[in-house]
Amino acid sequence: GENVEQHPSTLSVQEGDSAVIKCTYSDSASNYFPWYKQELGKRPQLIIDIRSNVGEKKDQRIAVTLNKTAKHFSLHITETQPEDSAVYFCAASNSNTGKLIFGQGTTLQVKP
Amino acid sequence: EAQVTQNPRYLITVTGKKLTVTCSQNMNHEYMSWYRQDPGLGLRQIYYSMNVEVTDKGDVPEGYKVSRKEKRNFPLILESPSPNQTSLYFCASRFLAGGVEQFFGPGTRLTVL
Numbered sequence A: 001g002e003n004v005e006q007h008p009s010t011l012s013v014q015e016g017d018s019a020v021i022k023c024t025y026s027d028s029a030s031n032y033f034p035w036y037k038q039e040l041g042k043r044p045q046l047i048i049d050i051r052s053n054v055g056e057k058k059d060q061r062i063a064v065t066l067n068k069t070a071k072h073f074s075l076h077i078t079e080t081q082p083e084d085s086a087v088y089f090c091a092a093s094n095s096n097t098g099k100l101i102f103g104q105g106t107t108l109q110v111k112p
Numbered sequence B: 001e002a003q004v005t006q007n008p009r010y011l012i013t014v015t016g017k018k019l020t021v022t023c024s025q026n027m028n029h030e031y032m033s034w035y036r037q038d039p040g041l042g043l044r045q046i047y048y049s050m051n052v053e054v055t056d057k058g059d060v061p062e063g064y065k066v067s068r069k070e071k072r073n074f075p076l077i078l079e080s081p082s083p084n085q086t087s088l089y090f091c092a093s094r095f096l097a098g099g100v101e102q103f104f105g106p107g108t109r110l111t112v113l
Helices: none
Strands: A004-007 A010-014 A019-025 A032-038 A045-051 A056-059 A062-067 A072-077 A086-093 A100-102 A106-111 B004-007 B010-013 B019-025 B031-038 B042-051 B054-057 B076-078 B087-094 B108-112
Touching: A004 A086, A010 A019, A019 A086, A019 A106, A032 A062, A045 A056, A045 A062, A072 A086, A100 B042, B004 B087, B010 B019, B019 B031, B019 B087, B019 B108
Parallel strands: A010 A106, B010 B108
Antiparallel strands: A004 A019, A019 A072, A032 A045, A032 A086, A056 A062, A062 A072, A086 A100, A086 A106, B004 B019, B019 B076, B031 B042, B031 B087, B042 B054, B087 B108
16 A cells, blocks of 8 residues: 655754655655654644645755655755754645555654 | 644543544534554554545554544544553544645543553
């Protein structure tokens, strides 16, 4: 069945460094790729998304890239801050089925 | 305020005692869904509904039931809870059209003894 693989499962960086989280999806018909951030004890919240007709999207310190050929997409956080510490989930969706499939999550720790 | 609400937020129960977790949204979303979150396994979909009276199984439906009698409500029912259903549960909703943001409820932490 369809699945989304996410790596790494944990990531520790020094404040100010960059962080990269990578995901691979299996359903070639996937066309929407959101990223969610879940702070400790809270609900997942959308931080950025990208559609299959776009290769890259930026929003201040975060950016997402998509390689449709390789079925890879990545989240890039620059100039990390302690408040970026959270669990990050990637997801892929096929607009025909409507199903949103999540990766396993990455726990990001930003050390002051 | 546009939101998804869940109740209760925390629940400790015993094996076999039927329970219901309620979920409600005020955004007129067609699509509603239940997930469970377990360490290392991410968010796994239990059941989803694409509209009133339309429900379908997700990836881990065993031991759960749902209903969608009204557009705004999507309760999750555990007829006979077991310890392996101890988990963090999230309800979510969105418009049916693909490529739109999904909104999550605050979560329900369930412990089955």
